[in-house]
Amino acid sequence: PESDALFRLENVVAGYGDVTVLRGVDLSVRPGEVVALLGANGAGKSTTCAVAAGDLPVTAGRVLLDGADVTAWPAHRRAREGVLLAPEGRGVFPSLTVEENLRTWLTDPGPVYERLPQLARRRGIAAGALSGGEQQLLTLAPALVRPPRVLIADEPSLGLAPLVVAEIFEVFAELRERGVALLLVEEKATAALELADRVAFMRLGRVTWSGPRAEVDDTRLTAAYLGVS
Ligand code: ATP
Numbered sequence: 001p002e003s004d005a006l007f008r009l010e011n012v013v014a015g016y017g018d019v020t021v022l023r024g025v026d027l028s029v030r031p032g033e034v035v036a037l038l039g040a041n042g043a044g045k046s047t048t049c050a051v052a053a054g055d056l057p058v059t060a061g062r063v064l065l066d067g068a069d070v071t072a073w074p075a076h077r078r079a080r081e082g083v084l085l086a087p088e089g090r091g092v093f094p095s096l097t098v099e100e101n102l103r104t105w106l107t108d109p110g111p112v113y114e115r116l117p118q119l120a121r122r123r124g125i126a127a128g129a130l131s132g133g134e135q136q137l138l139t140l141a142p143a144l145v146r147p148p149r150v151l152i153a154d155e156p157s158l159g160l161a162p163l164v165v166a167e168i169f170e171v172f173a174e175l176r177e178r179g180v181a182l183l184l185v186e187e188k189a190t191a192a193l194e195l196a197d198r199v200a201f202m203r204l205g206r207v208t209w210s211g212p213r214a215e216v217d218d219t220r221l222t223a224a225y226l227g228v229s
Pocket of ligand 1: 019039
């Protein structure tokens, strides 16, 4: 039931200036659950992330964290209470090395290197010289050491090589294992569907269907993207 939700958007209306983009979005994520928010370009997925993270105010509706109304909380307060937006949530310092970046968050990068050998190999390299995927692993590294309560990942696989996407999704799987509530936003469904426990389809600023991953088949996927359902 919805009452198990750790994080919840309730009938959220939001937009930019006079333009309404979200027209009553309902969405909830439980601890240790991955919800994939899927939908075509322009459906409002990024706007949903911005509202969830506190980067964009709502014009109606509520955002709830563990039952508390956090609608009025700015992004930094939500982050402090464990609602993290990735990858933009915590940018890297491009001119600092991987090691120096990690040391701005952690006294001992050792556990990160153990878990992400790819970063260990690049420890002396300026973060700005990493591939997009490696930069994203670097931004996720602190979450592995101190998991957030809610992680909102906006298009984490966008433009990345399949191998590093697989690695990023392994990090998500580990965070789920550790009880994080994960909202995974993707335009392309494939990787997200493999990980998701529940799926929400978005179209024209609304969630048009949500349910268990097991109930999503090709017919439902096609319908969702074509706007039939
Ligand atoms: P995409 O994958 O293209 O980012 P999306 O589902 O994430 O799609 P949004 O980025 O949330 O969709 O965009 C939804 C609508 O809001 C689009 O019509 C877009 O043009 C509009 N929009 C997004 N950002 C802004 C902005 N800063 N100012 C005005 N309109 C915006």
